[in-house]
Every structure is written in structure tokens, then in C-alpha cells.
Amino acid sequence: MLAFSLVSTVEPRPPSKKVLEVRAAIAPPSDVKKSRRIFVNRNLRMDEIELVGFDMDYTLAIYDQPRLERLSIEATLRKLVEQRGYDRAILGLEYDPAFATRGLVVDRRCGNILKMDRYGHVGRTFHGRRALSREERRELYQTVRIRASQARFACIDTLFALPEATMYATLVDFLDRRGKLNYNQLWQDIRESIDEAHRDETLKRIITADLGAYVERDPDLALTLHKLRSAGKRLFLLTNSLWSYTNAVLSFLLDGVLEAYASWRSFFDVIVVGSRKPDFFSGKEPFLEIDDQGAPHGKAGSLQRGRLYQGGNIGDFERLAGSSGDRVLYIGDHIFGDMLRSKKSTTWRTAMVIQELEHEIGLHERLAPRVARLEAVERRLPILESEVTQQQTQLRSLQKLRDTPEVEAARRTARELLEDLRDQLRETTDEQAKLEAELQAAFNPYWGAIFREGAENSRFGEQVEDYACVYTSRVSNFLAYSPTQYFRSPRDHMPHELG
Numbered sequence: 001m002l003a004f005s006l007v008s009t010v011e012p013r014p015p016s017k018k019v020l021e022v023r024a025a026i027a028p029p030s031d032v033k034k035s036r037r038i039f040v041n042r043n044l045r046m047d048e049i050e051l052v053g054f055d056m057d058y059t060l061a062i063y064d065q066p067r068l069e070r071l072s073i074e075a076t077l078r079k080l081v082e083q084r085g086y087d088r089a090i091l092g093l094e095y096d097p098a099f100a101t102r103g104l105v106v107d108r109r110c111g112n113i114l115k116m117d118r119y120g121h122v123g124r125t126f127h128g129r130r131a132l133s134r135e136e137r138r139e140l141y142q143t144v145r146i147r148a149s150q151a152r153f154a155c156i157d158t159l160f161a162l163p164e165a166t167m168y169a170t171l172v173d174f175l176d177r178r179g180k181l182n183y184n185q186l187w188q189d190i191r192e193s194i195d196e197a198h199r200d201e202t203l204k205r206i207i208t209a210d211l212g213a214y215v216e217r218d219p220d221l222a223l224t225l226h227k228l229r230s231a232g233k234r235l236f237l238l239t240n241s242l243w244s245y246t247n248a249v250l251s252f253l254l255d256g257v258l259e260a261y262a263s264w265r266s267f268f269d270v271i272v273v274g275s276r277k278p279d280f281f282s283g284k285e286p287f288l289e290i291d292d293q294g295a296p297h298g299k300a301g302s303l304q305r306g307r308l309y310q311g312g313n314i315g316d317f318e319r320l321a322g323s324s325g326d327r328v329l330y331i332g333d334h335i336f337g338d339m340l341r342s343k344k345s346t347t348w349r350t351a352m353v354i355q356e357l358e359h360e361i362g363l364h365e366r367l368a369p370r371v372a373r374l375e376a377v378e379r380r381l382p383i384l385e386s387e388v389t390q391q392q393t394q395l396r397s398l399q400k401l402r403d404t405p406e407v408e409a410a411r412r413t414a415r416e417l418l419e420d421l422r423d424q425l426r427e428t429t430d431e432q433a434k435l436e437a438e439l440q441a442a443f444n445p446y447w448g449a450i451f452r453e454g455a456e457n458s459r460f461g462e463q464v465e466d467y468a469c470v471y472t473s474r475v476s477n478f479l480a481y482s483p484t485q486y487f488r489s490p491r492d493h494m495p496h497e498l499g
Contacts, residue, residue, distance in 0.1 A: 035362055039471050041465050044351075050234065050327040051233065055333060062216045065162075066097050069097045077167070079197060102161075103458050106164075107140075107153060121453075123453045124446070126169060168190055211252040218253070237250075237273075240274065240276060273294075273308070280314060294308075294310075335464065350469050351468065351471065352471040353474060373435060374435040377431055378432060395418055398411045
């Protein structure tokens with residue numbers, strides 16, 4: 001009879017070098033602090049990416065947001081006064097830069113700014129700077145289906161757009177007191193004025209004259225681009241900014257950082273400025289070759305390293321660049337212009353840069369005990385509600401019985417227990433409301449965290465989840481990861497699958 005031992009006496013072989021390399025490529029670096037990590041919505045194998053593209057503004061170039069907002073507000077207000085006849089008193093109003101966050105929606109018909117959850121349910125809403133009551137919100141937005149894509153609404157999807165919402169709320173307050181106000185016209189005037197400030201170089205002249213005051217120089221950016229190039233990936237720049245501004249900003253960020261690169265242009269195999277996203281992903285505009293002064297020299301028949309291009313479209317880009325579909329990773333900051341449109345027009349993989357992420361993660365970590373307490377309270381609430389319901393049912397059953405001393409005693413006990421449970425439920429509900437209000441105010445006193453609205457993901461959070469394969473706070477976060485990293489998304493669960 002043969003005897004088999006369940007304990008192996010064979011010494012296990014150590015993993016091969018290849019296995020170790022694969023493990024290193026799959027496992028996230030353990031020493032990267034959370035605010036600098038890359039978060040995964042859907043699996044992304046970097047070893048299959050041939051071409052990595054970058055937007056510039058708020059992607060390669062991270063701005064000092066409060067300072068840039070003040071500059072944008074000042075330039076826009078001057079245009080409203082000087083070109084559209086607004087009262088000079090608006091120049092002296094207080095515009096709170098903390099008011100606006102990404103993901104808000106402007107109701108141009110009613111003069112309101114609102115925040116939606118992932119299902120389109122309207123939560124917090126302000127008319128000017130006055131918060132609307134639950135009843136006002138219900139009357140306006142909960143009796144009909146609200147879609148942010150409707151013409152009456154405008155979406156605040158980019159950091160560049162935050163000053164528009166701040167000015168709109170402040171001016172609605174100010175002008176409402178002066179009589180009947182055309183809210184849609186006010187929005188149009190603000191929108192057109194800020195566009196003019198960008199188009200006529202008002203803002204860019206001030207920024208380029210003092211780039212260090214407005215643009216953050218990231219010491220790891222050049223190393224990140226170099227690491228990707230060294231792994232055999234080709235890099236391209238695809239920005240809506242025109243040549244003169246692009247050249248100024250990227251020269252400030254990348255020139256002279258690494259000896260191997262003569263200038264910032266050496267980092268990129270293809271450079272496209274003035275791309276007109278999101279139309280780039282759906283239009284047929286040809287590529288124009290431009291010179292070092294930004295002057296066009298006719299249509300481009302190829303996309304060559306060392307040359308400069310303007311305009312173009314995705315079809316010609318993929319054909320001329322020699323890579324297409326899921327072999328291309330595009331990194332940008334604009335949920336509509338960079339993420340959504342590219343996803344609807346192609347199978348490019350996407351990475352979204354969300355500058356606010358570092359701040360939000362820092363707050364989550366600092367407030368972790370209160371978040372844990374809130375979650376415990378929220379778990380307790382349905383239990384208490386169920387116990388109240390059961391006790392009410394029991395009391396109703398006792399009420400039907402014939403009166404006897406024993407039954408009356410049982411009724412008194414049941415009433416006392418029901419009252420105690422109701423007290424616990426009220427206290428727990430009050431604590432839940434207080435904790436949630438405190439946590440939301442810590443993120444933003446008006447709107448809370450950008451990724452949440454109440455107990456649900458916000459509309460913005462849902463869009464990030466839907467359209468960005470991965471997201472992170474800055475491009476240089478890729479430096480901590482292998483260029484062949486296998487970014488694995490966590491297993492998703494439906495409610496019935498959770499414990």
C-alpha cells in the first residue's frame with residue numbers, strides 16, 4: 001500500500017526573472033502616497049500602448065488656480081463694462097473663488113446653478129448665492145426629466161470655466177436687486193467676454209509675461225516623458241492652444257531640464273496645436289503645416305518628427321501617425337473635449353488629469369474617522385427603521401387583543417420600547433445629517449466633494465468613471481509606474497453581491 005504525504009519535501013523554485021518583471025509591472029508601487037496614485041476604472045495594459053498623447057493646459061501645464069481665476073474674472077469684468085455696457089459697480093463686487101467647482105450645471109433660464117447626481121437628480125441648487133429650499137428644488141427640477149445636454153443648461157466641466165460660474169452667481173445676486181433680469185443674456189455676455197479675453201490674448205499675454213506666477217513647474221514631468229520614450233513609446237502633443245502660447249508654456253516647463261533633449265520639441269514625435277477639440281474627434285479639418293512663427297504653409301501630407309502642425313482630424317491623424325484605436329492612450333483634463341468625445345469617436349484609451357484630486361484625497365485621509373463614523377451611522381439607520389416597523393406591528397397586534405391586566409402590561413412595555421426606538425432613530429438621523437453636512441462643508445462649503453452628491457456619485461464622478469480608463473492628479477504620477485504597467489480595475493459589484 002502506497003502512502004502519500006500531504007507535505008511537499010521538494011524545495012520550491014524561486015520565480016524566474018521574467019515572472020518577477022511581470023509581477024512588478026502588474027503590482028502598483030507600494031510607496032506611492034495615495035494622492036499621487038493612478039486610479040483605474042477599466043483595465044489598461046501599458047505594454048500594448050504604442051502612442052501616448054497629451055493635452056497641454058491643465059495636463060502638462062498645471063496652473064495656480066486661484067491666481068488664474070482672479071485674472072480671468074478681472075479681464076472678463078472689464079470687457080462686460082467696456083464692451084457691453086454693464087455698470088462699473090460690478091468691478092468692485094466680491095467674487096468668491098471657492099464658490100464654483102467642476103461638475104456644476106448652469107440653468108440659464110432661471111439664473112440657477114445646480115449639482116446633479118449620477119442619475120440626473122438635482123441636489124444642491126443656488127439662485128445667485130442663495131441656496132434654494134427643498135421645496136423650491138422640487139418644484140423646478142423634480143417634476144420633469146432634467147438633462148444637462150438640454151439647450152437651457154450649460155455645464156462647468158473644466159477648471160477654465162470655474163470663473164464663469166462664480167461671476168454668474170455674483171452678478172445674478174447684484175442685478176436681481178435692480179429689476180427684471182434676462183438670465184440667459186447675462187450668461188451669454190459672460191461666456192462671450194471670457195472667450196474674447198482668451199481669443200484676443202488678453203489673458204495669455206499676462207500669463208506668458210510671468211509664467212512662474214501662473215504655471216507650476218513640475219520637476220518630474222520631463223523625467224516622466226523620458227521614461228515613456230525610453231520604453232519605446234512615441235509621444236504626441238494635441239492641444240487647442242495656438243503655437244505662440246504653446247511654445248512659451250512648454251519651453252518654461254521642459255527646456256533645459258534634461259541634457260538629452262535640445263528643447264521641449266524633442267520630447268514629442270508629433271506636435272499638433274490649434275486642434276479645435278472636441279471637433280478634432282468628429283470633423284474633417286485637414287492638418288496644416290506651420291513654421292516656427294505659427295504661420296501656415298499649406299496642407300500636410302505626413303506627420304513628421306521635428307515639424308509643427310495645426311488643426312487636423314482623428315481619421316487623418318491615425319492614418320498618418322501609423323497607430324490607431326486601443327494602441328493609443330490620450331491624457332487630458334476635459335471630460336467633454338478630451339474624454340467623452342474621444343470615446344465616442346474612437347477606441348483610444350484615456351487617462352484624465354484631475355488637479356483637484358490631491359486636495360480631495362488629502363481631506364478624505366484627514367477626515368477618515370468622521371467618514372467611518374458616518375458610514376457606521378448609515379448602516380445603523382435601516383436597522384433602526386426596521387426595528388421601529390416591527391415594534392409598531394407588534395403594538396397593533398396587542399391593541400386587537402381583549403383587555404386584561406397582562407395584555408395592558410404588554411402594551412405599556414411595547415409603547416415604551418417603540419418610543420425608545422423612535423428616539424434612537426431621531427438621534428441617529430440627526431447625527432447622520434450633521435456628520436454629512438460637516439464633511440461636505442470641509443470639501444466645499446457650497447457644493448461638497450466634486451465626486452459625490454449626497455449618497456451617490458455626482459454627475460462629474462459618473463462621467464469620470466464612464467469615460468476615463470484611468471485618472472490621476474498629474475502627468476508626472478506615471479513616473480512611479482512601469483511603462484509596461486498592467487493597470488487593473490477593481491472588481492465591480494452589484495448591491496446584491498455585497499455582504
